[in-house]
Amino acid sequence: MEIKIGKSSRACRATERDFVHGDAVVSLIRSENQTLVREDYGMDAWDESYAAGALAVWNTQYRDPKADQLEPPETFSPLRQVFYEAAVSEERLELSIAFLAAQLLRRQKVFRLLKEFDQAENETRGALYADRISDRLIEVRDPNLTYEELEKGREALLERLKNREHPEEADPEHAVVQGAEQGNGQE
Numbered sequence: 138m139e140i141k142i143g144k145s146s147r148a149c150r151a152t153e154r155d156f157v158h159g160d161a162v163v164s165l166i167r168s169e170n171q172t173l174v175r176e177d178y179g180m181d182a183w184d185e186s187y188a189a190g191a192l193a194v195w196n197t198q199y200r201d202p203k204a205d206q207l208e209p210p211e212t213f214s215p216l217r218q219v220f221y222e223a224a225v226s227e228e229r230l231e232l233s234i235a236f237l238a239a240q241l242l243r244r245q246k247v248f249r250l251l252k253e254f255d256q257a258e259n260e261t262r263g264a265l266y267a268d269r270i271s272d273r274l275i276e277v278r279d280p281n282l283t284y285e286e287l288e289k290g291r292e293a294l295l296e297r298l299k300n301r302e303h304p305e306e307a308d309p310e311h312a313v314v315q316g317a318e319q320g321n322g323q324e
Contacts, residue, residue, distance in 0.1 A: 145175070145199055151182040158201035165191040215301035216241060217270075219294060224275065232278060233290025234297070239266060239277045248275070 145162060148155045156162060161180040166173050167190055177199075178187060188194045220238035223231040242248040248266040251274070255262050262279045282290070 145197065146177045148177075149179040149182050150176045151178055151184075151187075154179060154182075156199035156201075158199065158204035160199040162197050162199050163187075163194065164197055165194045167191045214247075215298050216245075217247065217268075218301065219297045224277065229280070229282065229286055230290060230293060232280060233282050233286050234294045236277055236279050236282065237287065237290050237294050239264070239275070242266075242268075 145156075145164060156177075156179065163178045163180060163183045165176050165178075165188060167176070168174070173192070176187070216238055220235055220242060223235040223238065226232065226235075239248055243250060243266065247269055249269055251265045251267055253262065253264045261281070264277050264279075266275045266277060267273075268275055
C-alpha cells in the first residue's frame with residue numbers, strides 16, 4: 138500500500154462549497170483499493186456517519202495558499218516577528234531586543250549586513266541590513282547600550298520567543314510585572 142496523504146481540498150466533499158481561508162474543516166482518511174484517500178468536509182456539512190470506516194479523523198483549518206502569500210514573511214518566524222515589533226520602538230529595552238535579534242538573524246543568514254556607521258550628532262552606532270526574505274532594508278541602532286541593558290534585552294528576547302512558541306505557557310502576570318519593572322527603569 139502506498140501511503141501518500143495530500144493537502145486539504147479546496148471544497149467541501151458534501152456540499153461542493155469552496156472553503157474560505159480559516160474555515161474549520163473536518164478531514165478523514167480511508168483506505169480504498171489499497172490507496173489512502175483523503176476527504177474534507179466543512180463543519181456545517183459534517184455528519185458523524187462520514188467517519189464510518191475511516192482510519193483517521195481530525196479537525197483542521199483551511200489555509201488558502203494565496204492568503205498565506207499576502208502575509209508578511211516575518212509572520213512565519215518568531216524571531217523575525219519579535220525583531221520587527223521591537224525595531225519600531227524608541228525605548229532602550231526594545232532597542233536592545235532589536236539589536237540582539239538582528240545579530241541572531243544575521244548569524245542565521247536571514248539578514249545580510251550592508252554597512253555599519255556612526256552618527257556623531259546623537260552618539261549612536263548603527264547597522265544597515267538587508268532582509269533576504271522580504272527584500273527590506275533595515276536600520277538597527279545601538280545607542281551605546283550597556284552590558285546590563287543588553288542582558289535585560291537578552292532575557293526579554295528569550296521570554297518573548299518562548300511566549301510565541303508556547304503561548305499556552307505564557308504567564309500574563311509575569312508580563313505585567315516585567316513591563317512595570319521596565320517602566321520604572323525608564324523614569
